[in-house]
Amino acid sequence: MCDLADSPAVRRLTDWDASTLESLAAEYETPLYVIDLDRVAENYARFSTAFPDAEVMYAAKAHTGKAVLETILETGGDIECAAWGELQRSIDAGADPNTLQYTAVNPPDHDLDYATDLATDHPGLTITIGAIDTLERLADRGYDGRIAIRVNPGIGTGHHEKVATGADAKFGIPYERVPDVADRVRDGFDLVGLHAHAGSGVLTDGIEEHCRAIERVGAMARRVGDLEFVDVGGGFGVPYREDEKPLDLERTAEMVRDAVGEIDATLKLEPGRYVVADAGVILTEVNTIKEAPDTTVVGVDASLATMIRPAMFGSYHPMLNVSVPEREPHPVTVGGPVCTSADVFAHDRPIARPEREDVIAIGNAGSYGYELASQFHSQPRPGEVALEDGGHRIVRRRETLDDVTRVEQ
Structure with missing residues (x-):
């Protein structure tokens, strides 16, 4: 784990060394992306420290560069993937396929073929479904392994309407249908968890609404029962504007735990933006x-x-x-x-x-x-x-x- 003593909760652009950046531009030409891997490790460690009893998976879609994925794995983190390419890139970076979680959103046939083939030799892989169609397509491929159900909590949050996934019909099983879908999953698969993601880029001002969505997921977890984990997704933001305050992570962690409530399951979270932005x-x-x-x-x-x-x-x-x-x-x-x-x-x-x-x-x-x-x-x-x-x-x-x-x- 990284030493967080000298790691501020937010890094402003003026905190970067201007002369170093100018020299990198001269050496490598522009436009040029620069990624600070030490800061990636610090951010992941800070987030994990705030949730000591949870499993913190990095959401690969925020930045799938091999160096970033390797840094996450070196800190002891696991990885959540939203497409087959992210699964493969995580494995190439050194991830154990048994630790990966694949969140399928309207997955193409190739994606499901890849995931089910991977699970044949790595039964610890978890596949998250957001539609009955996906469950049927998995069954057609002979898959009977670990399944998590993506819940649509009906509440969307985040910095823009295009990332407020919690209220978007594209994402997840409609809330009241989840118990019936859970029964159906248990008939032919191993139901291990519930998953939800309300939105992205949430700061302190929006955390109460975010937690309202998490509250619904916790209630559904108690209703469904007998789960290995409850995954409340990511969505935790960073301040882009100079006058915005950083997320109060300790207070946020307390509010998230209160919102989930008592569950006989492991809490999972999937920060992406918070780790690398x-x-x-x-x-x-x-x-x-x-x-x-x-x-x-x-x-x-x-x-x-x-x-x-x-x-x-x-x-x-x-x-x-x-x-x-x-x-x-x-x-x-x-x-x-x-x-x-x-x-x-x-x-x-x-x-x-x-x-x-x-x-x-x-x-x-x-x-x-x-x-x-x-x-x-x-x-x-x-x-x-x-x-x-x-x-x-x-x-x-x-x-x-x-x-x-x-x-x-």
């Missing part, structure tokens, strides 16, 4: 300065293909001119080279007045950053550098155009 930044170089009537446009080489969260969710990410952080701030609009008005990271954001070839850091890019990167406009995806033990190493090389076109016939 503030451990990552994007470095991007300024290439264009344009004075427009209503704003100063700053063009950079990162784009929505590098990180789509601002375009998809309207997300705020802190920004810092690491080349000259002491220069007088100036409100600017920062956008990339993609041909759409959605390709903007910030409007009228006060930043130390950028000039061409300055390097700007975009903070809190460790979660759902590289995971959602694309090759739009035939842009090769960026490289990624990991910081660890006072040094750094390349953990993902920058793609080339050959990588972009390699699959074409």
